[in-house]
Amino acid sequence: xxxxxxxxxxxxxxxxxxxxxxxxxxxxxxxxxxxxxxxxxxxxxxxxxxxxxxxxxxxxxxxxxxxxxxxxxxxxxxxxxxxxxxxxxxxxxxxxxxxxxxxxxxxxxxxxxxxxxxxxxxxxxxxxxxxxxxxxxxxxxxxxxxxxxxxxxxxxxxxxxxxxxxxxxxxxxxxxxxxxxxxxxxxxxxxxxxxxxxxxxxxxxxxxxxxxxxxxxxxxxxxxxxxxxxxxxxxxxxxxxxxxxxxxxxxxxxxxxxxxxxxxxxxxxxxxxxxxxxxxxxxxxxxxxxxxxxxxxxxxxxxxxxxxxxxxxxxxxxxxxxxxxxxxxxxxxxxxxxxxxxxxxxxxxxxxxxxxxxxxxxxxxxxxxxxxxxxxxxxxxxxxxxxxxxxxxxxxxxxxxxxxxxxxxxxxxxxxxxxxxxxxxxxxxxxxxxxxxxxxxxxxxxxxxxxxxxxxxxxxxxxx
Amino acid sequence: xxxxxxxxxxxxxxxxxxxxxxxxxxxxxxxxxxxxxxxxxxxxxxxxxxxxxxxxxxxxxxxxxxxxxxxxxxxxxxxxxxxxxxxxxxxxxxxxxxxxxxxxxxxxxxxxxxxxxxxxxxxxxxxxxxxxxxxxxxxxxxxxxxxxxxxxxxxxxxxxxxxxxxxxxxxxxxxxxxxxxxxxxxxxxxxxxxxxxxxxxxxxxxxxxxxxxxxxxxxxxxxxxxxxxxxxxxxxxxxxxxxxxxxxxxxxxxxxxxxxxxxxxxxxxxxxxxxxxxxxxxxxxxxxxxxxxxxxxxxxxxxxxxxxxxxxxxxxxxxxxxxxxxxxxxxxxxxxxxxxxxxxxxxxxxxxxxxxxxxxxxxxxxxxxxxxxxxxxxxxxxxxxxxxxxxxxxxxxxxxxxxxxxxxxxxxxxxxxxxxxxxxxxxxxxxxxxxxxxxxxxxxxxxxxxxxxxxxxxxxxxxxxxxxxxxxxxxxxxxxxxxxxxxxxxx
Numbered sequence: 001x002x003x004x005x006x007x008x009x010x011x012x013x014x015x016x017x018x019x020x021x022x023x024x025x026x027x028x029x030x031x032x033x034x035x036x037x038x039x040x041x042x043x044x045x046x047x048x049x050x051x052x053x054x055x056x057x058x059x060x061x062x063x064x065x066x067x068x069x070x071x072x073x074x075x076x077x078x079x080x081x082x083x084x085x086x087x088x089x090x091x092x093x094x095x096x097x098x099x100x101x102x103x104x105x106x107x108x109x110x111x112x113x114x115x116x117x118x119x120x121x122x123x124x125x126x127x128x129x130x131x132x133x134x135x136x137x138x139x140x141x142x143x144x145x146x147x148x149x150x151x152x153x154x155x156x157x158x159x160x161x162x163x164x165x166x167x168x169x170x171x172x173x174x175x176x177x178x179x180x181x182x183x184x185x186x187x188x189x190x191x192x193x194x195x196x197x198x199x200x201x202x203x204x205x206x207x208x209x210x211x212x213x214x215x216x217x218x219x220x221x222x223x224x225x226x227x228x229x230x231x232x233x234x235x236x237x238x239x240x241x242x243x244x245x246x247x248x249x250x251x252x253x254x255x256x257x258x259x260x261x262x263x264x265x266x267x268x269x270x271x272x273x274x275x276x277x278x279x280x281x282x283x284x285x286x287x288x289x290x291x292x293x294x295x296x297x298x299x300x301x302x303x304x305x306x307x308x309x310x311x312x313x314x315x316x317x318x319x320x321x322x323x324x325x326x327x328x329x330x331x332x333x334x335x336x337x338x339x340x341x342x343x344x345x346x347x348x349x350x351x352x353x354x355x356x357x358x359x360x361x362x363x364x365x366x367x368x369x370x371x372x373x374x375x376x377x378x379x380x381x382x383x384x385x386x387x388x389x390x391x392x393x394x395x396x397x398x399x400x401x402x403x404x405x406x407x408x409x410x411x412x413x414x415x416x417x418x419x420x421x422x423x424x425x426x427x428x429x430x431x432x433x434x435x436x437x438x439x440x441x442x443x444x445x446x447x448x449x450x451x452x453x454x455x456x457x458x459x460x461x462x463x464x
Numbered sequence: 465x466x467x468x469x470x471x472x473x474x475x476x477x478x479x480x481x482x483x484x485x486x487x488x489x490x491x492x493x494x495x496x497x498x499x500x501x502x503x504x505x506x507x508x509x510x511x512x513x514x515x516x517x518x519x520x521x522x523x524x525x526x527x528x529x530x531x532x533x534x535x536x537x538x539x540x541x542x543x544x545x546x547x548x549x550x551x552x553x554x555x556x557x558x559x560x561x562x563x564x565x566x567x568x569x570x571x572x573x574x575x576x577x578x579x580x581x582x583x584x585x586x587x588x589x590x591x592x593x594x595x596x597x598x599x600x601x602x603x604x605x606x607x608x609x610x611x612x613x614x615x616x617x618x619x620x621x622x623x624x625x626x627x628x629x630x631x632x633x634x635x636x637x638x639x640x641x642x643x644x645x646x647x648x649x650x651x652x653x654x655x656x657x658x659x660x661x662x663x664x665x666x667x668x669x670x671x672x673x674x675x676x677x678x679x680x681x682x683x684x685x686x687x688x689x690x691x692x693x694x695x696x697x698x699x700x701x702x703x704x705x706x707x708x709x710x711x712x713x714x715x716x717x718x719x720x721x722x723x724x725x726x727x728x729x730x731x732x733x734x735x736x737x738x739x740x741x742x743x744x745x746x747x748x749x750x751x752x753x754x755x756x757x758x759x760x761x762x763x764x765x766x767x768x769x770x771x772x773x774x775x776x777x778x779x780x781x782x783x784x785x786x787x788x789x790x791x792x793x794x795x796x797x798x799x800x801x802x803x804x805x806x807x808x809x810x811x812x813x814x815x816x817x818x819x820x821x822x823x824x825x826x827x828x829x830x831x832x833x834x835x836x837x838x839x840x841x842x843x844x845x846x847x848x849x850x851x852x853x854x855x856x857x858x859x860x861x862x863x864x865x866x867x868x869x870x871x872x873x874x875x876x877x878x879x880x881x882x883x884x885x886x887x888x889x890x891x892x893x894x895x896x897x898x899x900x901x902x903x904x905x906x907x908x909x910x911x912x913x914x915x916x917x918x919x920x921x922x923x924x925x926x927x928x929x930x931x932x933x934x935x936x937x938x939x940x941x942x943x944x945x946x947x948x949x950x951x952x953x954x955x
Contacts, residue, residue, distance in 0.1 A: 245468040303498030
């Protein structure tokens with residue numbers, strides 16, 4: 001370890017500290033302004049809010065400083081900024097939900113630190129790819145289990161265990177990304193080469209492709225069965241992107257897009273709710289009194305926001321159904337205007353940039369593919385829901401990562417963020433930017449072994 | 465794999481660029497279309513849900529206020545008008561689905577606390593949570609307004625009282641009127657029904673006939689013809705006209721007649737107080753189209769009245785080319801018949817300008833606006849609009865109008881309480897053609913006290929069916945003006 005190298009990491013952590021602090025200042029300012037706009041008073045709970053905000057931001061930052069010293073410096077600040085803006089918007093929409101979202105944020109940050117603590121050698125995860133496969137599959141199936149699963153808002157994606165309700169799909173996407181990354185890291189060459197000759201074409205042998213196709217088909221079928229089109233679109237994209245990046249074969253991309261087109265067309269003719277979604281995408285106003293109402297209200301909200309926005313607390317976002325959730329982007333666009341909505345887009349682009357940069361820096365295929373997969377989930381999920389709200393693509397209800405209200409979504413995204421940061425830190429170690437010191441568990445194992453050697457020196461002798 | 469990752473980055477950037485382009489399209493490109501969409505109620509709901517300041521009279525009577533609805537109502541506030549129909553033409557209404565009118569419309573920013581001054585002053589309220597709404601104080605005097613309503617009774621018409629020196633409107637009453645509370649209801653469909661009904665029934669209560677309609681002025685217009693001829697030195701107080709019952713103007717074989725074809729003539733004070741027609745027809749034709757039209761323009765006829773309430777009507781006289789082709793019409797226009805049309809408010813302004821030494825002030829009903837703490841936001845400064853006549857002409861006209869009250873067409877009914885001397889001119893605008901049942905607008909314009917005028921007034925009774933003579937205006941409108949002036953001057 002040289003000074004120069006540890007300087008790089010220290011600089012990153014110092015940058016991160018300042019950026020996190022800035023995200024905190026923006027959040028606190030926005031929170032105050034929203035209350036001023038709404039009730040013309042400094043928020044009565046400003047002090048507890050500031051304390052909680054500081055606690056969340058600093059524990060996340062110290063977590064990274066302690067457990068992933070060499071990681072990228074922008075991922076955490078941007079995520080906390082999105083979380084903060086989302087929180088302000090939720091608090092402005094409903095005080096009750098704001099309380100819950102505070103709890104979820106604490107749980108999310110705890111999960112973030114937990115993941116960093118438990119998973120210190122990210123490459124170890126590749127060994128558990130089949131475990132992740134079954135975890136993912138199980139999570140996806142869980143809502144279909146009678147007694148556990150229940151429907152809300154037309155989609156059967158909820159699970160109720162005791163007092164806790166959650167959406168397992170949010171976690172399944174991470175598990176599947178881990179599985180696909182692990183599987184492709186081992187088999188990508190076999191798949192890419194194609195040794196199975198069919199007519200004039202060389203195709204990958206079915207036994208190499210099968211597990212992948214199974215994972216993908218499984219998730220898509222389950223998702224369509226649960227009427228969760230957004231997630232199914234997300235899984236599909238995740239799958240195609242990862243196979244394409246892993247095999248470097250454009251043919252997979254073409255085949256994937258072909259499959260997608262076929263699937264989308266079939267879904268359109270098979271399911272009424274898909275047809276409705278397309279109809280309200282093309283013309284929400286013709287169904288204003290029905291399903292088009294939500295999108296029409298989102299359009300009015302965005303329009304009334306204009307360039308500068310109505311100002312926090314001064315708009316009327318409660319008129320948009322589900323403004324706290326899928327449509328939070330429209331609420332932000334109303335009160336913060338084109339400036340605010342563009343800032344959200346830029347925030348996601350920054351996270352995508354940081355995620356893909358991490359993928360390119362690391363040399364290990366598993367880490368590369370994992371970073372690509374996680375970044376794709378984040379970037380595409382935001383694109384699908386924002387695009388749905390502003391009528392770029394048909395609306396499919398999924399959450400806006402870090403911004404929307406919801407415990408499952410927030411915790412899952414913090415887990416995802418922790419994994420990305422872990423990959424980033426891991427490549428920094430490998431590049432020698434920080435010392436590759438032993439992890440806690442490694443040190444613990446070493447100490448155990450030393451103690452054993454001290455107690456029973458004869459074992460060592462026996463081994464030699 | 466890095467090449468593919470780079471391409472993936474490019475694809476994602478393109479996707480986000482599409483989102484950005486669409487955001488621009490919605491939030492900038494289509495903003496005005498979206499805001500204007502009939503189903504988009506965001507702005508009205510915002511206004512409707514906010515507290516809103518009071519409108520009150522100059523003597524402190526609250527004529528529009530917002531009261532908090534019971535919890536659980538669709539809207540937090542309900543706009544109410546404690547005086548019912550008495551001020552509907554001044555406050556206007558404030559509805560959820562049908563916008564606002566009159567002061568509720570033009571002073572919306574003050575009432576809602578949205579002017580820049582209020583926003584800045586209201587900064588303190590950030591910390592104490594008080595509302596920032598403003599109050600509008602009208603120039604209306606509640607007693608005079610009430611007197612105008614009582615005096616007019618259930619006859620169609622209007623009463624306007626102006627302070628000559630400032631142009632402040634002290635009373636403005638039109639009948640039919642309507643109860644503003646019936647329109648400012650939460651139930652949008654009910655409001656729609658009420659507005660449709662009010663728009664369809666005769667008398668058009670939604671249009672304040674005091675300033676949103678115009679009528680044939682009859683002999684009240686003679687003050688304008690007289691002022692024009694005096695200022696041109698065409699006539700003097702000593703001018704005389706021969707006795708005649710009719711006068712044959714150029715370009716026609718149809719003579720102009722006096723009321724009931726009476727023989728009428730004499731010097732200026734006599735023809736003025738007896739309200740002969742032929743002398744004024746002759747005078748108008750002798751002055752000629754250019755000078756008559758110029759005089760009408762000096763009085764602001766044909767121009768928008770610079771009133772601080774929206775959609776006031778304009779008076780009309782005619783243009784030079786038209787009168788050159790139709791000299792007989794210029795003649796009858798000289799005594800307020802034919803195509804001449806005057807807004808009652810405008811006639812009141814004419815009376816006020818005579819009372820104010822020939823200077824016509826801009827009329828206004830918003831006296832001052834206040835912020836929530838009672839600090840003045842804006843106080844209306846009296847402003848000169850027109851100088852239609854010289855001071856000497858104004859004082860001679862006053863003398864002529866005193867004659868009308870003492871021994872002329874208003875002698876019946878304009879002797880005010882406590883011996884206060886009034887000056888007046890009556891008018892009877894014949895609406896029917898010869899041989900049809902008689903219909904007329906009865907007018908009086910007046911001011912008092914004649915030597916130091918405090919109030920100028922116009923009373924117009926629309927479409928009365930009384931027998932038409934030169935005295936009709938005085939006998940019908942005179943008593944109304946007297947009652948109102950007596951109460952105003954008693955203060």
